[in-house]
Amino acid sequence: MIIQPKTRGFICTTAHPEGCARQVRRQIDYVQSKPSIAGPKNVLVVGASTGYGLASRIVASFAAGANTIGVYFDKAAEGSRTATAGWYNSAAFEQAAQESGRKSFSVVGDAFSDEIKAKTIDLIKTELGKIDLVVYSVASPRRTHPKTGETFSSVIKPIGPAYSNKTVNFHTGEVTVATIEPATDDEVRQTIAVMGGEDWQMWIDALREADALSEGATTVAYSYIGPEITHAVYREGTIGRAKDDLEATALRLNDQLGSIGGRAFVSVNKALVTQSSSAIPVVPLYISALYKVMKEKGIHEGCIEQMYRLFSERLYAAGSTPVDEKGRVRLDDWEMRDDVQAEVDRIWAQLSTDNIDELSDIAGYRREFFQLFGFETDGIDYEADANPEVEIPNLR
Ligand code: NAD
Numbered sequence: 001m002i003i004q005p006k007t008r009g010f011i012c013t014t015a016h017p018e019g020c021a022r023q024v025r026r027q028i029d030y031v032q033s034k035p036s037i038a039g040p041k042n043v044l045v046v047g048a049s050t051g052y053g054l055a056s057r058i059v060a061s062f063a064a065g066a067n068t069i070g071v072y073f074d075k076a077a078e079g080s081r082t083a084t085a086g087w088y089n090s091a092a093f094e095q096a097a098q099e100s101g102r103k104s105f106s107v108v109g110d111a112f113s114d115e116i117k118a119k120t121i122d123l124i125k126t127e128l129g130k131i132d133l134v135v136y137s138v139a140s141p142r143r144t145h146p147k148t149g150e151t152f153s154s155v156i157k158p159i160g161p162a163y164s165n166k167t168v169n170f171h172t173g174e175v176t177v178a179t180i181e182p183a184t185d186d187e188v189r190q191t192i193a194v195m196g197g198e199d200w201q202m203w204i205d206a207l208r209e210a211d212a213l214s215e216g217a218t219t220v221a222y223s224y225i226g227p228e229i230t231h232a233v234y235r236e237g238t239i240g241r242a243k244d245d246l247e248a249t250a251l252r253l254n255d256q257l258g259s260i261g262g263r264a265f266v267s268v269n270k271a272l273v274t275q276s277s278s279a280i281p282v283v284p285l286y287i288s289a290l291y292k293v294m295k296e297k298g299i300h301e302g303c304i305e306q307m308y309r310l311f312s313e314r315l316y317a318a319g320s321t322p323v324d325e326k327g328r329v330r331l332d333d334w335e336m337r338d339d340v341q342a343e344v345d346r347i348w349a350q351l352s353t354d355n356i357d358e359l360s361d362i363a364g365y366r367r368e369f370f371q372l373f374g375f376e377t378d379g380i381d382y383e384a385d386a387n388p389e390v391e392i393p394n395l396r
Helices: 017-032 051-062 085-099 114-128 185-195 198-209 238-260 283-296 303-315 338-350 362-371
Strands: 042-046 067-072 104-108 131-136 142-144 151-153 163-169 174-180 213-223 263-268
Touching: 017 051, 017 085, 017 303, 042 051, 042 114, 051 067, 051 085, 051 131, 051 303, 067 085, 067 114, 085 104, 104 114, 114 198, 131 198, 142 185, 151 185, 163 283, 185 238, 198 213, 198 238, 213 238, 213 303, 238 263, 263 303, 283 338, 283 362
Parallel strands: 042 067, 042 131, 067 104, 131 213, 213 263
Antiparallel strands: 142 151, 163 174
């Protein structure tokens, strides 16, 4: 069938198999153009099919030569519906990993459930023995608690007063002022339950109980801080409370893993276009301004560049892993540079519908958004027939 993008708000409901495969190949090529990393050998990535998790898996496999297991929540094609982008990405990853002689397996299902944890641990035991790196990169709007059965929904809202700032409809380039009403206490609680550290802790507990972690194993999850412009809606809002919880979990896990000589970190990554970040008000406009400034300064990075730097210059750097005063790895160092933020602030003050194309990289934002789903990718003929039914090798 001919597969074209179909968007509903910030969601694209179709994905292109060959375009996704091409995007994965581009990330593998990037990693293979860089020096290899003396890193982990058996890696579990929870949330492995898109964004930071996919890039982590590619770096582990193609820069460190690791065997990997990816856990993710994606759907195969059905009838006239294409598969999700994460499905096509993972199919392309699995194929490339196996062709290059690395072991790789996929577990598709709800990472929050006991069932998927048990299934993954069985697979580790039979295929890999033990794991020496666990990457936790789940971003989800909902979570059902495995013990109580309660389903939580996460919201992106400020805490305290209502918050107004500029936002953009990145499809049309229209800049408006969005006002977001503050969260209730229960919404804060639910957002922490979805995006905080409880499930990460449950994964590590389950892996330890099954004796599936190697001596000296490392675990990492991802966080964000960002500038003043986004604080009310991000770091000081509901999602920020969840990130506080995630960061506290890292410190706790680091203590607990001490008994096997292990380490736990949160890495504070840079803002970039992913399916999750496009859903946050204000943030896409900030990213458009940020991309403009970072590209002009020659310091722009996407997921793969960030994750290569995480492995090579932070987690597996010679000597100890550099962290900030709160024990966090910082990969947002270039984003947060004073000269970068001063320039973003200057642009932000002027941004409007009339000047958005010239002052920001909204065109780059839009293109990257569609590329997440395999569209707007060089070398793909979107008028040609494509087969949406793609199998994932080694799917468990
Ligand atoms: P993403 O949407 O690209 O990826 C999310 C992954 O989680 C996908 O693989 C998806 O399949 C998986 N997933 C979702 N629900 C699941 C479930 N129930 N079971 C199993 N897998 C599930 O998101 P992302 O932007 O790469 O975010 C990953 C992490 O990085 C998050 O913690 C996010 O807060 C953090 N982060 C993102 C940014 C950014 O700008 N995008 C910046 C800093 C930190």
